[in-house]
Amino acid sequence: MAHPEVVVVGAGVIGAACAEALTARGISVLVLDRGAPAAGTTAAGEGNVLVSDKEPGPELVLAQASRRRWPTLLAELRDELGPDAAEVEWDPKGGLVVATSPAAAQPLAGFAKAQRGAGVDARQITADEATEREAHLTKKIAAAVHYPEDAQLQPVLATATLLAAVRKRGGEVRGNTEALGVDRTVPGAVKALRTKHGSIPCGAVINACGPWSGAFSRAAGAPIDIQPRRGVVLVTAPLPPNTVRHKVYDADYVGAVASGDADLQTSTVVESTQAGTVLIGSSRQRVGFDDSLRVEVLRELARKAVNLFPFLADVQIMRSYGGFRPYAPDHLPVIGEDHRLSGLWHATGHEGAGIGLAAATGQLLAELFTDQAPHVDPAPFRVDRQP
Amino acid sequence: MHTTDIVVVGGGPAGVAAAKAAVANGASVTLIDSAPLLGGQYGRQSIDSAYVGIPGAQHLANTVVWAIEPGKRLHLRSGPLDAPGRAAAVLDAKILILATGAYDRAIPFPGWDLPGVYTAGAAQALAKSQRLAVGKRVLVAGTGPFLLPVAESLVDVGSQVLGVLEANSPTRWLRGAFAGRSKLPELTRYAAMLAKNRIPYRPMRTIIAAHGTERVTSATTAKLDRDWNIVPGSEQRVEVDAVCVGFGFVPQLDLAVAAGCRVRDGFVEVDHAQQTSVTGVFAAGEITGIGGADLAAAEGEIAGTVAAGGQVHSRRSVHKGRTFARALAKAHPVRPGWRTWLTPDTIICRCESVGYGALRRAVEQRQPADLRTLKLVSRVGLGRCQGRMCGRAVAELTGIPEAVRRPIAAPVRLGELAEEDPA
Numbered sequence A: 001m002a003h004p005e006v007v008v009v010g011a012g013v014i015g016a017a018c019a020e021a022l023t024a025r026g027i028s029v030l031v032l033d034r035g036a037p038a039a040g041t042t043a044a045g046e047g048n049v050l051v052s053d054k055e056p057g058p059e060l061v062l063a064q065a066s067r068r069r070w071p072t073l074l075a076e077l078r079d080e081l082g083p084d085a086a087e088v089e090w091d092p093k094g095g096l097v098v099a100t101s102p103a104a105a106q107p108l109a110g111f112a113k114a115q116r117g118a119g120v121d122a123r124q125i126t127a128d129e130a131t132e133r134e135a136h137l138t139k140k141i142a143a144a145v146h147y148p149e150d151a152q153l154q155p156v157l158a159t160a161t162l163l164a165a166v167r168k169r170g171g172e173v174r175g176n177t178e179a180l181g182v183d184r185t186v187p188g189a190v191k192a193l194r195t196k197h198g199s200i201p202c203g204a205v206i207n208a209c210g211p212w213s214g215a216f217s218r219a220a221g222a223p224i225d226i227q228p229r230r231g232v233v234l235v236t237a238p239l240p241p242n243t244v245r246h247k248v249y250d251a252d253y254v255g256a257v258a259s260g261d262a263d264l265q266t267s268t269v270v271e272s273t274q275a276g277t278v279l280i281g282s283s284r285q286r287v288g289f290d291d292s293l294r295v296e297v298l299r300e301l302a303r304k305a306v307n308l309f310p311f312l313a314d315v316q317i318m319r320s321y322g323g324f325r326p327y328a329p330d331h332l333p334v335i336g337e338d339h340r341l342s343g344l345w346h347a348t349g350h351e352g353a354g355i356g357l358a359a360a361t362g363q364l365l366a367e368l369f370t371d372q373a374p375h376v377d378p379a380p381f382r383v384d385r386q387p
Numbered sequence B: 001m002h003t004t005d006i007v008v009v010g011g012g013p014a015g016v017a018a019a020k021a022a023v024a025n026g027a028s029v030t031l032i033d034s035a036p037l038l039g040g041q042y043g044r045q046s047i048d049s050a051y052v053g054i055p056g057a058q059h060l061a062n063t064v065v066w067a068i069e070p071g072k073r074l075h076l077r078s079g080p081l082d083a084p085g086r087a088a089a090v091l092d093a094k095i096l097i098l099a100t101g102a103y104d105r106a107i108p109f110p111g112w113d114l115p116g117v118y119t120a121g122a123a124q125a126l127a128k129s130q131r132l133a134v135g136k137r138v139l140v141a142g143t144g145p146f147l148l149p150v151a152e153s154l155v156d157v158g159s160q161v162l163g164v165l166e167a168n169s170p171t172r173w174l175r176g177a178f179a180g181r182s183k184l185p186e187l188t189r190y191a192a193m194l195a196k197n198r199i200p201y202r203p204m205r206t207i208i209a210a211h212g213t214e215r216v217t218s219a220t221t222a223k224l225d226r227d228w229n230i231v232p233g234s235e236q237r238v239e240v241d242a243v244c245v246g247f248g249f250v251p252q253l254d255l256a257v258a259a260g261c262r263v264r265d266g267f268v269e270v271d272h273a274q275q276t277s278v279t280g281v282f283a284a285g286e287i288t289g290i291g292g293a294d295l296a297a298a299e300g301e302i303a304g305t306v307a308a309g310g311q312v313h314s315r316r317s318v319h320k321g322r323t324f325a326r327a328l329a330k331a332h333p334v335r336p337g338w339r340t341w342l343t344p345d346t347i348i349c350r351c352e353s354v355g356y357g358a359l360r361r362a363v364e365q366r367q368p369a370d371l372r373t374l375k376l377v378s379r380v381g382l383g384r385c386q387g388r389m390c391g392r393a394v395a396e397l398t399g400i401p402e403a404v405r406r407p408i409a410a411p412v413r414l415g416e417l418a419e420e421d422p423a
């Protein structure tokens, strides 16, 4: 490649989605990662593409746009790359949110009503209907809402597919290359990306460094505030197919998502993968980048999972894994050009929803970059909203 | 929860020697082992085991350490995994000695997933502890001196051993390591055992395929060149009802990694006093290098002595043992040619049924560059054994290094986790 127009720093799902959308518009792109592509937070995500957990507001709007975009994007990539290379285990299986105590029933109903007002398909169903959908569910059902739009994909396959499209269009993906900062022109625009292996001249740099985006933005001289929030998932031994059919959440999920407390929060999401294992996620805790195992976290996840599905008590856990969700203090992604350094763009801060939000994020960034009319209002995600 | 001076995990030769030495130096010692009897992977199996108990130490048998938290906090479960009501305990160790040993290495070949194909260690354990023969007509293949005791125990329980196939050439080994050493009588004994039972010992030959529908009914053996490529035309078909394969050992590193110990060249790094990179954590035995029971015990003794604040008087047996171990490793490498035995439908990851062809396709199409993404694009190592069985093979096939990280070192049930004491 001669000099790329754009260097995307970070080959997680967000960097890959940006690179895909840019190359689709004919822009030449180099994607760099200091480690292996798709091996950061993206490899730790569960792959939920959700609308159910979001209250009305800008993040829900982005989530709805992304939920619409994913199947279309995947169909386009299937045509371009062939079915094998574009297989991402997309499964629009729907979500089921269950309140297991009378106290949680009212807030859930109110939440769903507000979502319906914002165009979410949120169907209040009876306990019997919930049991019909999920035979092994607890009998303590105080309220239940069915979200047919909730879907899932496999994040690493999805990222690999996006990157395959980038390569096919002449873009390059390079691992083991750490970005150290940017070189500026005299008037103060990006002219090159500095890496461990020398400078790469380019017209623009996109900061898609996930939870490490804050560090890279500081190195580039245009700091944004992005912090890590640890999350842990439990994985069971394989179970017979269809033991759990939807994504099933405890209604307390919503509270944890919207809060920034440092203390441990867990909210149960139980779902099975195509291989038959059941994933139980996830916790939220601010512990910096400390990734040591905490039994207390596992215990909370297990307690709530067994509360939703009593049969799980006898099921074995094979492993746990986790990562660091990139979050901004106001819990909204940061998408757009930096107001202090022309040519530096950010696409980060997607917290616990980056997989789901990736499709619309890539599209929005590419629209802004090429001066196309944006398909969602970009204002809430502006970089300069941060103090 | 309770606190004890020294906690030893693993009741093999290394752990037992460590516990004994620590007791002798006045420490209060708890030894935890997942098996009912002491002795480890080999010692406990013999009925006349030398490992009967350690006076002065508390032995928690049938107890697994399933997690280590920062600060050397161990989480235990006692009782058989599949029975309800395993007792839970949390133990804070002042000093931790890890001696979790190693398990057999198998390498994939067509048919290795058929019933009737055993690892050498499994066949040995069945023969020694339950006097069960894995088959009537059995072939033993692989590399390393451990194939000989396996053949011997099979003979003991009435199997007809059709041959011991050593994939490497043992001549150098014989001269380099055994000659003139204390191991010579052992070797003479095995030679006599082979001769008496008319068991052919065939170097540079191995099993390249197992055949059968329900279970193994025959095997193809072939002559190998130095790199373990098949010598064309040397194939022979042998009728068998079981085969035992062993290609060395893989250290059980989960707890050491969870405790934060540095791993180098696949083993826990230790200094001359068996101390790991983490203060207060020692390691001994096969997690620090494969070298047989005597070396494991010698290392354990040093670890237990130093951990209890005692004086080490001689490191001679460790030196001797390591020299022997180096020669052993050098003479019995796994050579790259094994990869040519595979066919596209040879299963690589048995838990997730991933074949060689599917693995290669995933690598070519998705271009994973590290283990985490490799697993997620191909499904290898995601199943029940978490890559313990196929990890090495996958690393050699893909060039992506194996990285051991299993913070949950042994399965636990969700119900157990849910009631886990927050301590």
Ligand SMILES: Cc1cc2nc3c(=O)[nH]c(=O)nc-3n(C[C@H](O)[C@H](O)[C@H](O)COP(=O)(O)OP(=O)(O)OC[C@H]3O[C@@H](n4cnc5c(N)ncnc54)[C@H](O)[C@@H]3O)c2cc1C
Pocket (backbone or CB within 6 Å): A009, A010, A011, A012, A013, A014, A015, A032, A033, A034, A035, A036, A037, A038, A039, A040, A041, A042, A043, A044, A045, A046, A047, A048, A049, A177, A178, A179, A180, A208, A209, A210, A211, A212, A213, A216, A230, A231, A232, A233, A281, A282, A321, A322, A323, A324, A325, A326, A347, A348, A349, A350, A351, A352, A353, A354, A355, A356, A357
């Ligand atoms: C336990 C858990 C469960 C989750 N579940 C879901 C879910 O179900 N649905 C959902 O939508 N989201 C989920 N998420 C969130 C989701 O995983 C993240 O929002 C998303 O992966 C973020 O992607 P990213 O590309 O921004 O970051 P990353 O995937 O972390 O990518 C950033 C990349 O940048 C690279 N990098 C960093 N610094 C540099 C540098 N200086 N130079 C070069 N490269 C650099 C890193 O190596 C990394 O590969 C979950 C997260 C966790 C932790």
Ligand SMILES: Cc1cc2nc3c(=O)[nH]c(=O)nc-3n(C[C@H](O)[C@H](O)[C@H](O)COP(=O)(O)OP(=O)(O)OC[C@H]3O[C@@H](n4cnc5c(N)ncnc54)[C@H](O)[C@@H]3O)c2cc1C
Pocket (backbone or CB within 6 Å): B009, B010, B011, B012, B013, B014, B015, B032, B033, B034, B035, B039, B040, B041, B042, B043, B063, B064, B065, B066, B099, B100, B101, B102, B120, B121, B124, B146, B149, B150, B252, B255, B284, B285, B286, B287, B291, B292, B293, B294, B296, B409, B410
């Ligand atoms: C078939 C066979 C034949 C052999 N023949 C000989 C021979 O003739 N001569 C010779 O010198 N050597 C022989 N060996 C090798 C010998 O067995 C080893 O060198 C020796 O056992 C290593 O000792 P160790 O203490 O390091 O580990 P091990 O003996 O493997 O002991 C480790 C112990 O730790 C326990 N453990 C592991 N993880 C956990 C956990 N998380 N919680 C609780 N407990 C745990 C295991 O259950 C095990 O009991 C043979 C091995 C095999 C398999």
